[in-house]
Amino acid sequence: MPFTAGGADDEGSPIYGVKIPAGYREWQVVSVAHEAGDIPDIRATLGNPVAMKAFRDGTLPFPDGAIIARLAWDFVPSEENNKAFGRSQSFVAGSPKEGVQFMVKDSRKYASTDGWGFAQFFDGKPADEAALKGCFSCHEPAKARDFVFTRYAP
Amino acid sequence: MPFTAGGADDEGSPIYGVKIPAGYREWQVVSVAHEAGDIPDIRATLGNPVAMKAFRDGTLPFPDGAIIARLAWDFVPSEENNKAFGRSQSFVAGSPKEGVQFMVKDSRKYASTDGWGFAQFFDGKPADEAALKGCFSCHEPAKARDFVFTRYAP
Numbered sequence: 376m377p378f379t380a381g382g383a384d385d386e387g388s389p390i391y392g393v394k395i396p397a398g399y400r401e402w403q404v405v406s407v408a409h410e411a412g413d414i415p416d417i418r419a420t421l422g423n424p425v426a427m428k429a430f431r432d433g434t435l436p437f438p439d440g441a442i443i444a445r446l447a448w449d450f451v452p453s454e455e456n457n458k459a460f461g462r463s464q465s466f467v468a469g470s471p472k473e474g475v476q477f478m479v480k481d482s483r484k485y486a487s488t489d490g491w492g493f494a495q496f497f498d499g500k501p502a503d504e505a506a507l508k509g510c511f512s513c514h515e516p517a518k519a520r521d522f523v524f525t526r527y528a529p
Numbered sequence: 530m531p532f533t534a535g536g537a538d539d540e541g542s543p544i545y546g547v548k549i550p551a552g553y554r555e556w557q558v559v560s561v562a563h564e565a566g567d568i569p570d571i572r573a574t575l576g577n578p579v580a581m582k583a584f585r586d587g588t589l590p591f592p593d594g595a596i597i598a599r600l601a602w603d604f605v606p607s608e609e610n611n612k613a614f615g616r617s618q619s620f621v622a623g624s625p626k627e628g629v630q631f632m633v634k635d636s637r638k639y640a641s642t643d644g645w646g647f648a649q650f651f652d653g654k655p656a657d658e659a660a661l662k663g664c665f666s667c668h669e670p671a672k673a674r675d676f677v678f679t680r681y682a683p
Contacts, residue, residue: 407571407622408621409618410614418561448560464565464566467680517609527556528622
């Protein structure tokens with residue numbers, strides 16, 4: 376199964392010890408977004424079944440076991456689509472970029488960060504401790520939604 | 530289950546008689562895209578299990594039973610995200626727009642359109658015949674990939 380990433384022997388993230396959840400690419404989509412700027416991307420936020428149920432039910436805080444994944448790809452103009460549309464308007468997902476990020480809810484294990492553990496992986500390798508130190512503080516503005524920026528897109 | 534759309538009694542699309550597949554919002558994501566222009570959107574293409582297997586295996590043509598869904602949402606700047614990033618760069622999915630579109634593979638039923646039936650629904654109501662007449666011809670440029678524009682985003 377080429378789309379199943381991670382496994383028991385993989386290296387976990389620093390600080391939080393989060394491993395790549397097996398099969399995360401098969402999870403349902405919470406929403407999508409575009410980050411413009413110097414290195415534009417297009418991204419999708421996926422959730423495991425526990426997270427998706429919470430998003431749909433509006434349950435806050437997210438229950439233990441919820442995992443949220445952020446995938447991102449290069450933001451690439453599509454000449455092919457533009458031809459079909461008859462004008463230049465279309466941007467699609469290119470190569471994966473910026474790694475994949477996870478938020479894992481475990482209210483005991485991650486009590487000091489309001490129950491969330493964070494991780495980022497590049498080609499299966501965890502980002503270093505410096506990269507993870509800002510995760511929790513950066514999510515602080517979304518505290519009212521249990522530190523999750525992404526809203527469910529119906 | 531508020532995310533399960535459609536049912537046996539729902540009205541099908543003109544020409545093709547495609548109904549809204551139950552539970553399509555729970556399908557896995559093929560890829561994401563942004564259409565700029567006058568009415569910008571951000572969109573996700575989802576696939577049912579038959580379609581996802583074909584995308585991942587690179588199977589062409591898509592086998593009977595494959596269904597591909599296109600969801601789209603308003604392309605909305607996120608002030609909340611911009612504050613977190615420290616600059617104006619973030620666009621997220623707003624309200625659903627442009628309805629939801631489906632391509633359904635049935636090589637016998639839809640033999641005259643190379644095996645694909647098309648549908649578009651607005652709030653559960655099928656778009657009219659005029660709206661569907663262009664579907665197949667518009668997908669013609671992607672004939673080499675069995676008329677499917679979207680490529681799988683790993």
